[in-house]
Amino acid sequence: MSYENILVETRGKIGLITLNRPKVLNALNSDLIAELDEALNVFDRDPEIGATVITGSEKAFAAGADIKVMAEYDYPQTYLMDFITSWDQIAQKRKPIIAAVAGFALGGGCELAMMCDFILAAESAQFGQPEIKLGVMPGAGGTQRLTRLVGKSKAMEMCLTGRMMDAAEAERSGLVSRVVANDDLVDEALKAAEKIASFSTPIVMMTKESVNRSYEVTLAEGIRFERRLFHSMFATSDQKEGMKAFIEKRKPEFEDG
Ligand code: CAA
Numbered sequence: 676m677s678y679e680n681i682l683v684e685t686r687g688k689i690g691l692i693t694l695n696r697p698k699v700l701n702a703l704n705s706d707l708i709a710e711l712d713e714a715l716n717v718f719d720r721d722p723e724i725g726a727t728v729i730t731g732s733e734k735a736f737a738a739g740a741d742i743k744v745m746a747e748y749d750y751p752q753t754y755l756m757d758f759i760t761s762w763d764q765i766a767q768k769r770k771p772i773i774a775a776v777a778g779f780a781l782g783g784g785c786e787l788a789m790m791c792d793f794i795l796a797a798e799s800a801q802f803g804q805p806e807i808k809l810g811v812m813p814g815a816g817g818t819q820r821l822t823r824l825v826g827k828s829k830a831m832e833m834c835l836t837g838r839m840m841d842a843a844e845a846e847r848s849g850l851v852s853r854v855v856a857n858d859d860l861v862d863e864a865l866k867a868a869e870k871i872a873s874f875s876t877p878i879v880m881m882t883k884e885s886v887n888r889s890y891e892v893t894l895a896e897g898i899r900f901e902r903r904l905f906h907s908m909f910a911t912s913d914q915k916e917g918m919k920a921f922i923e924k925r926k927p928e929f930e931d932g
Contacts, residue, residue, distance in 0.1 A: 676717075680707035683714045688872035689865055690718040690727035700738035701731045703783045708762050715768045722931070725872025725879065727768075728864040729791060730775040731784075733799070733857065739782025742809065759783075762815050766790035769880050771871050775864035776800045777857060781839070786815035789824065789850075792883060795867065796842040796851040797860040803839035823890060824850050875913035875929040 682693040692714055694701040701707075711729070718724045731737055740759070748758065765772075765787065774780075774788040777797035785802045788794050796802075804817045812818065813834060822830040825848040832838060842854045855863045871879055881904045889897045908914050912932040920927035 676710075676713055678710045678714065680704070681710050681714060685724065686865060687869070688723060688725040689868045690714070690721075690724050691861075691865070692727060692729045694729070694731045694737055697732055697734075699741065699743075700735035700779060701784065702739060702741040702743075703737055703762075703787065704741040704744055705761075708765070712761070712764050715765065715772065719769050722876075724770065725874075725876055726771040726773065726868040728773045728775050728861070728868050729787075730777070730861055730864065731780075732778065733797075734778040735784070736774070736776040736778060736780040736800070737784030737787055738779045739784050739805070740815070759814050762787075763790070766816070769883070770876070771868070771879060771883055773864050773868055775860050776802075776851070777860050779803075782806050782813065782817070783815045786813060786817045786820065789816065789820040792886075794845075794851040795860065795864045796845055796854045797857045798842050798854060799857050800842040800845065800851070800854075801839045802845050802850060803837060804834045805837035805839075807835060808837045821850070824848075873929075875911065875917070876931045877911065878908060878913055881908065 680694070680696055682695050684691050692711065694707065696702060696707065715727060718727050762783070772791040774791035774794045776788050776794055777799050779801050780788045781803045782805060785804055804813045804821060806812050806814070806817070813821070818830070818834055821833065829848055833840065840848065840850070842851065845851045846854045885901045885904050888900050892900065913929045916929060917927045
């Protein structure tokens, strides 16, 4: 498939996707999301790929859903086409996805970053849910994911006032895992992705699944889920290899088995 709204490349075992609607600060429309979904599905199916990085431009990761398109919608239309529901597919991918955010990550852009498994922020990053200023509220998971990530008080303030959070505040609040120099953003994200891709892919995928489970179930259920997956890992050759290599003081050679 050829893509018009994103750039897709591979760097060894890493998929790198760059959102590419520079004239509108990577505003998200259905075509872009469909392309992103397709590219991530291809990477999910590709045994050579271990992790993916999604990034934007220096000025904007993404400035939200495309307001010029949305402005014309009416209620029956949004309901009938189930507007935005398909966007959540991005959060259902099985291999890890890192959001590398520089500049604006606003509205749907912040929500897209939060659908990824973790966010690395450049010093220039600014996060916000400014939908209230447009007469709507976040519609791609913002009221839910932001609240889980930064807590009720800060999420409520951001959604109700539309205030932006800079990178330092986002790190303090737990929205991003790390802040890095602007020039290092993509390299740092690729390095983290390479580290992930150097491990056993099925074990990485199960780890992602288990952490994500913590958002959906009670602590007791989550621990039971973790234990079942943990036990199952002892049926893999990668567990045998990983532990044997440690004992033999050498680097493990994982085979994704
Ligand atoms: N949709 C469509 N176009 C957008 C856009 C968006 N979300 N954000 C920016 N653009 C366009 C601007 O209209 C402008 O286009 P023109 O040159 O044709 O006028 C171009 O991108 C550059 O933007 P600005 O001139 O505004 O750049 P700036 O540096 O002065 O400001 C900004 C940057 C603060 C991000 C400002 O563009 C802005 O406030 N954008 C909108 C942010 C927003 O409200 N996002 C939420 C959208 S709603 C949503 O996402 C719903 C949901 O939950 C899914």
